[in-house]
Amino acid sequence: MNINPLSSLGNLTWTNKNDLVILEFELVAGKDYYLCFDYSKGLHAWFLDQVRQLSSDLSQRLHDYPEEKAFSISRLQGNLIESDDKILLKQNSLYTWYLSIFSQELIQWLKIWFNQFPSHLGLYHAPLQIQKVKFFSPPTTYENLWKEKIETNFCFTFLSPTSFRRNNHHYPLPHPPNLFHSYLRRWNQFSQKVFSQDSFLDWIDKFVIIRRYHLESKKVAGGKKGSVTGFIGSLELYLGHKYQDYPEFTQLYSALCRFAPYCGTGHKTTFGLGHTRLEWVDIYQNNNNSLEEKLSQRIDELVDIFLKKKNGKGGNRTKNICLNYANIIARKELRQSLKDIATELEMPYETVKTYSKRATKILSSSQLT
Template identity: 45%
Template structure:
């Protein structure tokens, strides 16, 4: 029998000059970048939009089709990005980087084509992450998680319980609102949705989630919630912290679903939890790591921006003749985001670039929103 390939431990530094960076069969990879600021830069509240845009521009430079797929895909995206974690200055309301300090950023790929694209990118990696007003030097690239395959995850050893730590705000969409709680059905639905999309090992979603409802229970949790401005528009109420799930009750499908329960728990650090994971939300670690985890800091200015966006969104929805449906909600969130950011001093050029809309459209939204506020 051939020997099993040696495990690559998280934290192992990549040799970017090596012929192959990970085993050829790899379908999931997690990359951790150590970034250094040479000055005490100030991050703007929605800086994760900049990380998202910079990453897609990097992929576009050598594979426009892959970049377009990652940007425009209607279904779940086959990648996710974290925000920055590390030591920040707390002397101002903004998120202040400290000169000479190291900050971590994670990029995860969830399919073979994306993993191949990441390998190609690393071979021509630039020296700096060109984040707006805060260029960060890339000093080291290591594995955030062991490179693996869906088949290996499907065969993980079940345990007695499953603990997950949510290191960035995490939320779900439920009936048009945010659900800032790690309710088992929502948590495992978010993993299974991605699993069924990317693993080529489809599972009966309804049957498994009904089993989760019946058999997965909370054993322990330590959670906090906060509202932040996340993604291109709108605000999100999310939770951070840790939870331990256990199993109770027996069903005919217990063995099959119990295996899937642990498999999806091990999938979580790669795929993230909940929505807007490509903008830093829902970053997840396997195990209870509250003492060791470095939470991704949220600027006070971002919380203030989120509160203002939420306030304006509610106002604009109430002003519209049609208050139901996604179009009214999306329109209200866009107006609110544009106006709230203008109130904070952001330029229309920057807002248009972040939202991916023409400058003239952003200008029109700003005028309409101000006119609506003045009544």
């Protein structure tokens, strides 16, 4: 008997009047599948392809435009096993994936999508059966988030590596102004209430205090842009004395904390980074992080080698080429095919093939000197 995976979502009338929702997908592997470490790019690509099939214009805007995206995704959660320098998904094992939507336009797209819902999540060559979709956080509106009771203490857990961009570098620390700058950017773009960033972030810097934390740094591969150093773990914030003198900012602080699980934290949230919960969770990353970090470290080592061979000449263009060389070689060393590498890095196959030959030649010459 086939069970409708969407049955727990009701009659879908909620799509007519809400702005935000977090959906939890229960996925089953039909057989053993092997994934590369940077598989979250495949989750991102699958979702955008689902959007494209129903609205090519919306998909193009989500993919190409620099504005904030009105969705975030998680990485897979479940029995992820290190095997032969890859991640093994076991046959008949259950995996969980989270999709967060926080704009009325995408909520309306969801309603159409649910009427043509796919049976599988196609993650590269690993189609995962969608057994069930349910609410992780029920549908709501920005107005409801704004009107909820003001709280001064909030706990956050960052389930995947979280980082911010600062002076063209990764900044892997949860400095409160960075946290709330991340949330306010998205709030200002998609809600009907817009606030000045500078004055609010000055208030955050003055009144928001870190009460406790349990964090560690993690370095993961970040696709064709290299590796990302971020933090995972938990954090508790509270408001210091005299915050009551600024009632509107206090209300905004409370609303943005509740908004955080929807929008995620930091950058690359549409690729599974910055996955955020509004609770304290003790997490132990014992799945694939060690090999992920090895991949990231190897990419950094290779970039240094290629840059030295270029004698530091050529500026940003040379750095980008060296980064592409490093990404390709590091993945070849993990026995990924050039075809899979091209798909993962969103590069033409012939370009990857050419870069692979050039990079291999450079490495061979460097070993001889």
